[in-house]
Amino acid sequence: MSTQLDIPVIPDDIAKAAVLPTSYKDESYLEAYAxxxxNMPFGRADIEGYDPIWLVTKHADIMEVERNADLFHNGDLNNIxxxxxxxxxxxxxxxxTIRVLDSLTYMDAPEHTAVRGITKDWFMPARIRPYExxxxxHAQEAVERLLSFDGALDFTREFALHYPLRVIMSLFGVPKEDEPLMLQLTQDFFGTQDPDEQEAAGLAMDPTAAAQQWKTAIDGFHDYFTALSDERRRKPTGDLLSLIANSTLDGEPLAQNIQNGYYVAIAAAGHDTTSASxxxxxxxxxxxxxxxxxxxADDKLIPGLVDESIRYTSPVKHFMRNTTQATEFRGQRLESMERLMLLYGSGNRDEDLFERPDEFDPSRRPNRHIGFGYGPHMCIGQHIAKLEMxxxxxxxxxxxxxFELTGDPTWxxxxxxxxxxxxxxxxxxx
Structure with a gap:
């Protein structure tokens, strides 16, 4: 840990507002980010019950950490x-082990490079264009469904959740009748900190219950996709799941745990983040x-609308990194294995880069948001997300x-x- 005497320790109320899940049930965390x-763009949060963590809030600083993946690992400790x-x-x-999922988000080079390389080309714009x-x-069916509500609906629950799910599952080759299961597992996976989701799962709101819910959701994904990947090895169908199921690594068939890591990451994050955007x-x-x-008035602004939606919403709130050796960052001495919390939503509201950052502006140019991360860990599915939106x-x-609001939105x-x-x-x- 840092031993210098002038460590910038973030005031407790600000630290809690930026870090604790309860602050994200509304938009109060944005005030803490600002x-x-x-006042303290790189400071340490010492919150009872948590490890000491450094909060990285500036766009340039987040990019610097992301690009220096050898110095700042994401797989040595919990990256969430x-x-x-x-x-x-x-x-x-x-x-x-803290690594409950063998997905790219838990890996560092050289493992990360090798495993990402299995699907990297498949996710490039030229390769996904045939799926347009x-x-x-799917989009036309979704809009028809929207118009069937006779003027009023919960746009999130009754519309936004479903179209990206259909897109991802069709790319995977998951049957449409299994999409409700995929949606439920995704909500269990990402809803471990929300009391409503905990109650829906029949669990008490405490740390062990949240961890158990998360592990149960992962196991549910594993059970489903292990059986499906067995089918694709026997009879490939040309979809993304067939590619992963029949891939090799170092001349050997891809291990099932690595396959499952891919399946969970794409099946869950691949549509949930897009729905949120x-x-x-x-x-x-x-x-x-x-x-x-x-x-x-001008549909040429739609690509800008997509990027602005991602910047404004920042569905991925954070990932963690840890130092691999003693270093200095933003004038602070850090020892090996110190933890940094990259606050993407703060970087996407950074006044040094974005004029009027709290306004929603589809004509914003340039829009160098980091909603997909940056560097070697940048989201592999970003081109699909932008295309389907x-x-x-x-x-x-x-x-x-x-459109107009008919009530208060909830987060x-x-x-x-x-x-x-x-x-x-x-x-x-x-």
Missing amino acids: WLRA LQNKASDEFQTMLAGG DAMRG IAGGLLGMMRFPEAWNAVK RILWQEMLPKVAS LQTNFVGGLKTLPVRYNAA
């Missing part, structure tokens, strides 16, 4: 911030109607004249991945 950027009790219980559940027509068909983008346009009017807005905007209580939990709206068909 305070930190202005939990309290000590949750980490200890999770380690016990996983047989002595199918995505457009779609709903968050609509909320941004309802708050700033000039944005809606501008995009309605662009297609959805292309299909929706001509058919809907306006998932999580400091990891999430967005709007409910978004009650009324719409007028074009």
Whole structure:
């Protein structure tokens, strides 16, 4: 740990507002982010029950950590911030390791490089372009479903959750009738910090229950995809799941635990983050109607709408990194194995890079958001997410004249991945 006497320790109320999941049930954490950027852009949070952590709040600093992946690892300790009790219980559940999932997010080079290389080319724009027509068909079905609600709906629960799920599962080759199971497992996976999700799962709101729920969701994904990947090895069908199931690493068939890590990461994060960005983008346009009017008038702004939705919403709130050796960062001496919390939502509101950062502006140019991360750990599925969002807005905007809020939106209580939990709206068909 740092031993210098002038460590910038963040005031307790600010630290809790930026770190604890309870602050994310509304948008109060954004005020803490703004305070930190202005007063203590790189400070240490000492919160009872948690390891000491350094909060990285500036866009340039987050990018520096991300690009220096040898100095700042993400797999030595838990790359998702939990309290000590949750980490200890999770380690016990996983047989002595904090790595409960063999996915890219838990890996560092050279393992990360090798495993990412299995699907890297498949996710490139030229390779996913042939799927555009199918995505457009899914988007058209989604818009028809939207218009069937006769003017009012919960945009998150009844619309935004479903289209990205259909896209990802069709790329995977998951049967449509299994999508409700995939959605439930995803909500269990990302809802461990939210009391409503805990109650729905029949669990008490405590660290061990949250860790157990998370492990149970992972096991549910594993059980499902292990059986499906066995089928794809016997009879490949050309989908993404067939690619992973039949891949090799160092000349050997890809281990099932690595396959499962891919399946869980893509099946869960691959649609949940996109759903959050779609709903968050609509909320941004309802708050700033000039944005809606501008995009309605000029569909060339739709790519900008997609990027602004991701920046404004920042569905991935954080990932953790740890130092691999003693170093200096932003004038602070750090010892080996100190923990850093990268606050992407803060970087995406950084006044040094974004004018009027709290406004929603689809015409923002340039928009160098870090909603997909940066460096070697940058989201592998970013091109799919942007393509399916662009297609959805292309299909929706001509058919809907306006949206308006009919109640207060609510957010998932999580400091990891999430967005709007409910978004009650009324719409007028074009």
